[in-house]
Amino acid sequence: MTRVLVIEDDPIIGEMLTLYLTEEQFDVQRVESAREGKFALDSYQPDILLLDLMLPDASGTELCAEFRQLTAIPIIVISMKPSVTVRIQAISSGADDFLVKPFSMQELKVRMDAVLRRTSSAKPLAVVYKNEDSTIATEVQQGLTLDLERRTIVLDGEHIETTFSEYEIMRLFYQHPNRVFSREELINAVRGIDSFINDRAIDVHVTNLRRKLEKNPKEPQFIKTVWGVGYKFIR
Known part of the structure; x- marks a missing residue:
């Protein structure tokens, strides 16, 4: 319940x-x-x-x-x-x-x-390694991945706490690397069409994610701005 x-x-x-x-x-x-x-x-x-x-x-x-x-x-x-x-x-x-x-x-x-x-509705995101004896599914420890149970982002093995909306945006990015998302698409994905949010709130969430994930938020390596369109995630 x-x-x-x-x-x-x-x-x-x-x-x-x-x-x-x-x-x-x-x-x-x-x-x-x-x-x-x-x-x-x-x-x-x-x-x-x-x-x-x-x-x-x-x-x-x-x-x-x-x-x-x-x-x-x-x-x-x-x-x-x-x-x-x-x-x-x-x-x-x-x-x-x-x-x-x-x-x-x-x-x-x-x-x-x-x-x-x-x-x-979050689906497990894992990398599958195969050897002669078995197939083992495990989360990547280096780089950037997601911990589905704790709903956190894992960066080089360190858990990064996020808000609900930050996590949902990052989950969408992670599942679709290199795809350009408009702000409207991110709004609909995070809130649903009926919920209240606007472009400014999306920009705030992306800014907060960059502060938490990027070595230099002013020159982001993971979340790129596509001017006039929106954002994309580089894995």
């Missing part, structure tokens, strides 16, 4: 979320503060996080960035603030989707299913 952590201090909205998601066969734990949420990440080990940006002990899009530093699971922000600026800031801070209150519970479930489906 999928575990959902709801961080929401409004008792009415919190209770509605808990009841609805429980009826939809999710395992739900709800807390009312950022402090309790951080504790629950470790004790409850959720599969997805629903995060209100206005909590009694913290508020703002920097709150999303804090939780992104603590976990790589999908984060859906739920907020009273409808401004485009707040949405962009939340996505750029690591959120995987954004819903403005009040919202449809059915839409919430569809968006949750979408990010969870993308999380669980």
